Structure formats: structure tokens, C-alpha cells
Amino acid sequence: MFRRERSIPLRGSAAALCNNLSVLQLPVRNLTHFGVVHGPSAQLLSAAPEGVPLAQRQLQAKEGAGVSPPLITQVHWCVLPFRVLLVLTSHRGIQMYESDGSVMVYWHALDAGDASLVQAVFARGIAASGHFICVGMWSGQVLVFDIPAKGPNIVLSEELAGHQTPVTDIATEPAQGQDGVADVVTADDSGLLCVWQSGPEFKLLTRIPGFGVPCPSVQLWRGTIAAGYGNGQVRLYEASTGTLHVQIDAHARAICALDLAPELLSAAEDTFVHIWKLSRSPEGGYIEVEHCHGECVPDTQVCGARFCDPSGSSFAVTGYDLAEILRFSSM
Amino acid sequence: MSVRTLPLLFLNLGGEMLYILDQRLRAQNIPGDKARKDEWTEVDRKRVLNDIISTMFNRKFMEELFKPQELYSKKALRTVYDRLAHASIMRLNQASMDKLYDLMTMAFKYQVLLCPRPKDVLLVTFNHLDAIKGFIQDSPTLLHQVDETFQQLTEIYGGFSAGEFQLIRQTLLIFFQDLHIRVSIFLKDKVQNSNGRFVLPVSGPLPWGTKVPGLIRTFNNKGEEVRKVEFKHGGSYVAAPKEGSFELYGDRVLKLGTNMYSVNRPVETHMSGASENLAAQTQESIAPNPLAKEELNLLARLIGGMEIKKPSGPEPGFRLNLFTTDEEEEAMICLP
Numbered sequence: 001m002f003r004r005e006r007s008i009p010l011r012g013s014a015a016a017l018c019n020n021l022s023v024l025q026l027p028v029r030n031l032t033h034f035g036v037v038h039g040p041s042a043q044l045l046s047a048a049p050e051g052v053p054l055a056q057r058q059l060q061a062k063e064g065a066g067v068s069p070p071l072i073t074q075v076h077w078c079v080l081p082f083r084v085l086l087v088l089t090s091h092r093g094i095q096m097y098e099s100d101g102s103v104m105v106y107w108h109a110l111d112a113g114d115a116s117l118v119q120a121v122f123a124r125g126i127a128a129s130g131h132f133i134c135v136g137m138w139s140g141q142v143l144v145f146d147i148p149a150k151g152p153n154i155v156l157s158e159e160l161a162g163h164q165t166p167v168t169d170i171a172t173e174p175a176q177g178q179d180g181v182a183d184v185v186t187a188d189d190s191g192l193l194c195v196w197q198s199g200p201e202f203k204l205l206t207r208i209p210g211f212g213v214p215c216p217s218v219q220l221w222r223g224t225i226a227a228g229y230g231n232g233q234v235r236l237y238e239a240s241t242g243t244l245h246v247q248i249d250a251h252a253r254a255i256c257a258l259d260l261a262p263e264l265l266s267a268a269e270d271t272f273v274h275i276w277k278l279s280r281s282p283e284g285g286y287i288e289v290e291h292c293h294g295e296c297v298p299d300t301q302v303c304g305a306r307f308c309d310p311s312g313s314s315f316a317v318t319g320y321d322l323a324e325i326l327r328f329s330s331m
Numbered sequence: 332m333s334v335r336t337l338p339l340l341f342l343n344l345g346g347e348m349l350y351i352l353d354q355r356l357r358a359q360n361i362p363g364d365k366a367r368k369d370e371w372t373e374v375d376r377k378r379v380l381n382d383i384i385s386t387m388f389n390r391k392f393m394e395e396l397f398k399p400q401e402l403y404s405k406k407a408l409r410t411v412y413d414r415l416a417h418a419s420i421m422r423l424n425q426a427s428m429d430k431l432y433d434l435m436t437m438a439f440k441y442q443v444l445l446c447p448r449p450k451d452v453l454l455v456t457f458n459h460l461d462a463i464k465g466f467i468q469d470s471p472t473l474l475h476q477v478d479e480t481f482q483q484l485t486e487i488y489g490g491f492s493a494g495e496f497q498l499i500r501q502t503l504l505i506f507f508q509d510l511h512i513r514v515s516i517f518l519k520d521k522v523q524n525s526n527g528r529f530v531l532p533v534s535g536p537l538p539w540g541t542k543v544p545g546l547i548r549t550f551n552n553k554g555e556e557v558r559k560v561e562f563k564h565g566g567s568y569v570a571a572p573k574e575g576s577f578e579l580y581g582d583r584v585l586k587l588g589t590n591m592y593s594v595n596r597p598v599e600t601h602m603s604g605a606s607e608n609l610a611a612q613t614q615e616s617i618a619p620n621p622l623a624k625e626e627l628n629l630l631a632r633l634i635g636g637m638e639i640k641k642p643s644g645p646e647p648g649f650r651l652n653l654f655t656t657d658e659e660e661e662a663m664i665c666l667p
Binding site: 013015016017039071091117118119120122165166168188189190212213214216230231232233241243244245246247248249250251252253254270271272274286287288289290291294296298299300301320321 | 332333334399444447449492493494495497498500501504505508509511524528529530531533537538540541542543544545546547548549550551552554557558560562563564565566568
């Protein structure tokens with residue numbers, strides 16, 4: 001059972017995007033950082049354990065040519081071996097900051113060419129893999145940036161071709177070191193999942209087709225891919241083979257966010273947040289799922305949800321038009 | 332965001348505007364032979380709707396509208412509707428125009444938010460077009476213009492993927508972000524809470540293509556189902572009976588976008604929270620920001636296609652106070 005904790009007020013309401021909540025846990029400093037996209041700006045704030053807000057900062061999308069101010073698509077903290085960077089993607093490019101958002105260390109402008117005349121051009125989907133940061137594009141490409149241990153000498157290392165439609169989300173987990181073991185998963189608007197092994201040259205291991213239903217959110221943990229789809233389903237796959245292991249008719253509307261560690265958290269536009277327990281069956285070795293808890297956030301189109309601690313005993317939720325971060329913790 | 336959103340925004344808001352004008356003009360309906368010079372007759376009403384629809388679906392206007400482009404700012408879009416409302420002999424005062432626009436915006440925001448699938452916004456648009464055709468039954472040329480727009484919508488959006496519609500939906504919701512004007516008809520129907528937020532029901536028909544939540548299926552390596560477990564998902568949903576039609580004529584199934592002010596229901600198009608309105612708007616619209624140069628150019632091209640009718644008769648007779656119970660509305664206590 002979970003109970004509602006004190007909410008954290010936001011300066012601006014959350015935008016109707018997917019994966020619109022990033023959480024950086026800093027247990028050593030007894031702090032939690034939250035990042036939410038409002039529209040043309042994103043809000044970062046840090047809070048103490050009881051949800052008491054301590055500091056907040058707003059970041060703007062870097063301007064460029066165009067009629068209206070550029071909109072941010074996602075904000076996400078990337079935890080790398082020697083540093084943490086905050087990455088912001090927008091309709092103009094990719095901005096990388098020091099983790100508190102104080103200094104921009106890198107700017108990558110989108111090279112849209114004539115594309116912007118006929119289709120939306122943007123970056124979306126952010127994840128750290130080892131000392132790389134992967135960012136998805138409207139074109140389906142995934143840019144891989146090599147991040148030094150410190151300083152602004154960030155270099156575009158590779159451009160991955162695997163998707164034909166806009167990238168929605170990217171998930172990673174620490175590399176196992178062995179050959180052929182997947183540690184990066186990218187998802188797109190057609191529901192296609194590409195499974196990669198990171199390295200100086202990323203290797204495409206397998207593809208999992210989506211049949212036209214978008215996959216807005218994906219997670220990777222201990223070799224299991226959890227993918228949430230626009231038709232409300234959550235599917236679990238074996239990362240190395242792409243085999244479907246579990247299919248959950250989880251929500252009544254499109255899923256907008258997933259989090260995984262060690263429980264699975266799913267949130268959707270149907271106002272519900274569900275928590276699922278994952279385990280490996282002793283006999284068959286296949287993944288088993290059990291529903292643990294369902295929470296209805298009344299009249300709120302949820303747009304972001306994350307666990308706030310490593311054991312999954314608390315989580316936070318954002319909703320469209322809601323100017324606060326809702327918090328829940330287990331009793 | 333999506334560069335294909337403006338036509339949907341314009342047509343749906345335009346549709347809502349026509350619904351409201353039709354209802355308000357009917358509310359002031361006086362039999363033709365009994366009408367004084369300053370009163371509205373059925374003939375006048377039909378003429379007003381005809382003139383506005385004719386301007387809305389003007390070919391040159393539609394050509395500009397359907398070009399891929401970013402959404403206009405709220406200010407620019409409001410200016411388009413100011414001009415549109417005055418494309419007939421009708422003259423609205425500022426207060427009436429403000430309320431009309433607020434009502435239109437909240438209605439379409441509601442429709443977008445409650446669309447089961449992102450693609451259903453197209454069905455909402457078709458519902459508006461179907462109703463618009465109902466207003467101009469005796470004008471074959473106008474009907475043809477509307478049908479042409481229908482074809483254009485089908486050509487452009489017919490082949491869109493679910494992902495592209497999701498982007499359109501997000502673009503529209505970002506446009507409507509932070510608007511919480513309380514609308515009397517919504518409050519009465521319990522689709523809006525007293526804090527201005529819309530009610531999102533956790534029951535009813537599911538989007539086409541979504542299964543009833545509650546099932547967990549486990550498969551083995553050979554793809555065979557080895558386990559099936561049910562769980563309690565908290566809602567009370569049923570599968571959609573059928574998919575709405577995207578053809579020129581057909582059962583849309585979805586009710587969103589149909590005329591909620593239609594003659595069968597006794598309805599007041601009352602507004603509350605006029606003062607809340609300002610507070611709820613974002614900084615962007617409060618600050619005295621001149622329209623950006625690009626927007627002005629776009630606007631000029633768009634409005635260039637419009638013919639602004641000058642009232643030929645004596646002006647006072649054609650002035651319309653849309654919401655005659657202003658005093659009562661202002662006196663309404665707005666709960667925080």
C-alpha cells in the first residue's frame with residue numbers, strides 16, 4: 001500500500017509530453033533532484049527527504065529561427081562514471097549542463113535542412129551508457145556522444161541508424177562486458193525497439209517490431225526490456241533474443257512513462273499508475289509479473305513517473321496542467 | 332512540435348464558434364413578421380452563419396492554412412477569429428468576443444483531452460464539419476467548399492501514423508496548457524470540476540485498438556502462453572463497440588465535437604471566472620508583446636483571403652451582445 005505524501009510545487013505546469021519527469025537520487029547528500037518540462041522551459045528542483053523544496057532553477061530552450069519559442073521535449077539526468085550531466089532536448093538541439101543546471105557545457109544544433117518545412121524536427125530520448133550519452137532524433141537516428149571525465153570536450157562519436165520514425169525513448173543498463181550482451185535499447189513512434197551493445201562502435205544485436213503502435217517509454221534491467229505502448233500494453237522481452245515473455249493489458253490509454261528497479265512502474269494517460277513485481281521463475285527461467293499496486297491520480301493525465309529511491313518504496317508523478325509533483329511512499 | 336496542427340485547431344475552434352453563435356442567435360430569435368428593426372430573425376441568423384462559413388472555407392484561405400507550419404501564437408489565432416466573427420454583418424463588442432473565444436477554446440481543449448485515441452481528433456473535426464454542413468443545407472456551392480476541405484483533411488491526415496497523431500495531440504495540449512476557465516455547461520454536466528479541471532472518467536468505452544486492462548499473459552521461449560493471470564486495474568472499462576468512420580459520410584461513433592448547444596438541450600452558454608481567466612493565462616499572453624514579424628506576415632496572407640463585410644444597414648441594429656446576462660455572470664462567486 002502507498003500513501004500520498006506532501007506534493008512539491010512547480011513554478012509552471014507539466015507539459016503533455018511522455019517521460020516528463022527525471023529524478024536524480026543523491027542519497028549521500030540526502031537530496032533528490034527533480035526535472036520537469038513546462039514547455040519552452042524546464043524546471044529543476046531539489047528536495048529534502050520529506051519533500052521540502054530546497055532550490056529551484058529554470059532552464060530555457062536555446063533560441064533559434066522560428067515563429068514561436070522552441071519547445072523542450074525532454075529533460076534527463078545522465079549518470080556517467082565520473083560525472084553527472086543534465087541533458088535537455090528541444091526542437092532546436094541538444095543542451096548539456098552540469099548536473100545542477102548552472103553551466104551549459106555543450107550545445108548541439110539540429111541539422112534539419114529542408115526537413116523542418118514539412119515535418120516536426122526535434123531531439124527526444126536521452127540515456128547514459130558508460131561514458132556515452134545517447135540522444136534520439138526525429139529522423140530515427142540516435143546520436144552517441146563521447147563524454148570526457150570532466151570539461152566541455154564532448155564529441156559526437158557515432159550516429160546510429162536503426163529507426164525510420166522519430167525516436168521516443170532510450171534505456172540503458174551498465175555493460176556486462178561480455179560480447180553480445182545488450183546494454184542499450186532505443187524505441188520509436190512505430191513501436192520498433194532496437195537492441196544494441198555499446199562500445200567505441202555500437203553494435204545492433206536485434207530488433208523487435210512494433211506494428212505501428214508507438215512505444216513512448218522503454219526500460220532495461222538485468223537483461224529484461226520493459227516497453228510501454230500507445231495502446232496501453234506493457235510488454236517484457238528478453239533483451240538478448242528479443243523474445244516476448246510477458247504481455248500486460250495494463251492501461252486504458254497510452255502509456256507515458258515507465259521506471260524499473262527492481263519493481264516496474266507504469267503510468268498512463270488513463271490517470272493510473274501501476275506497480276508490478278518482476279521475478280524469474282525457478283523452473284522455466286522465464287519472467288513472471290505480479291501486480292502490486294494501482295494508484296489513480298484523479299482527473300490527471302499523467303505524463304511522468306519515477307521511483308525516488310533504489311528500493312522502489314517511493315515514487316513521484318507529474319501530470320499535464322498540474323503545477324506540482326505528486327509523491328507517494330509505501331506504508 | 333507538429334507542423335500539421337493548425338488546420339485541425341482552426342476548423343475545430345471555428346466549428347465551436349458556429350455552434351455558440353447559432354445558439355445565441357436562436358436564443359434571441361424573433362418571428363420575422365414581429366421583428367423590430369433592431370432584433371434578430373431566423374433569416375438574419377442563417378445569413379450570419381452562411382457568411383462566416385463562406386469565409387472560413389474560402390479556397391485561398393484553406394490553401395494557406397493547410398501548408399505545414401508551426402502553430403500561431405494565442406494572440407495571432409485570436410485575431411483570426413476576431414476577423415472571422417466579423418465576416419458577417421454581425422458586430423460583437425469586446426466582452427462578447429472575449430467570452431466567445433474562451434468558450435470555444437475550453438470546448439476544444441475538452442474534446443482533445445478526452446479523445447480516446449490521438450487519431451480520434453480527426454473524428455472530432457469531422458463531427459464539426461458534419462454539423463457545419465447542416466447549417467448550410469441550402470447552399471450547394473458552400474457545401475461543395477466544405478466537402479473539398481474534407482477531402483484535403485483525408486488526403487493529409489488519412490495516412491498519418493499513430494505516432495504522428497500523438498505528436499499533434501501533444502502540440503494541441505501544449506497550446507491549451509494552463510487554461511482553466513470554468514464553463515457553466517461543463518460544470519452543470521459534471522465534465523468540469525469547480526477548480527476548472529476536466530473530469531477524466533475511469534470507465535466507459537476504450538479507444539479502438541485497446542484491450543480491457545486486467546490481464547497478464549506469460550509466454551515461454553517457444554512463444555506458447557504458459558500462464559494467464561488477472562489483476563484489478565481500478566477502472567470500469569468496456570471495449571469500443573466499433574470504430575468511427577473516416578469517410579465523407581458515416582457514423583463517427585464519437586460524440587466529441589458534436590453540437591452540445593443543440594436545440595434539444597436547454598443550455599446556457601454562461602461563463603464564470605472571467606477574472607480567473609487572466610490569472611490562469613501564462614505570462615506570455617499577459618505581457619504586452621507585439622506580434623512577431625513572421626506572425627504578422629502569416630496573418631496578412633491568411634486574412635488577405637478574407638472579405639470583411641461592411642454593415643450596409645444602420646449599425647446599431649446589427650450589434651449583438653452575445654451573453655445578455657453579463658451582470659449575473661459577474662456576480663457569480665468563483666470558488667478558488
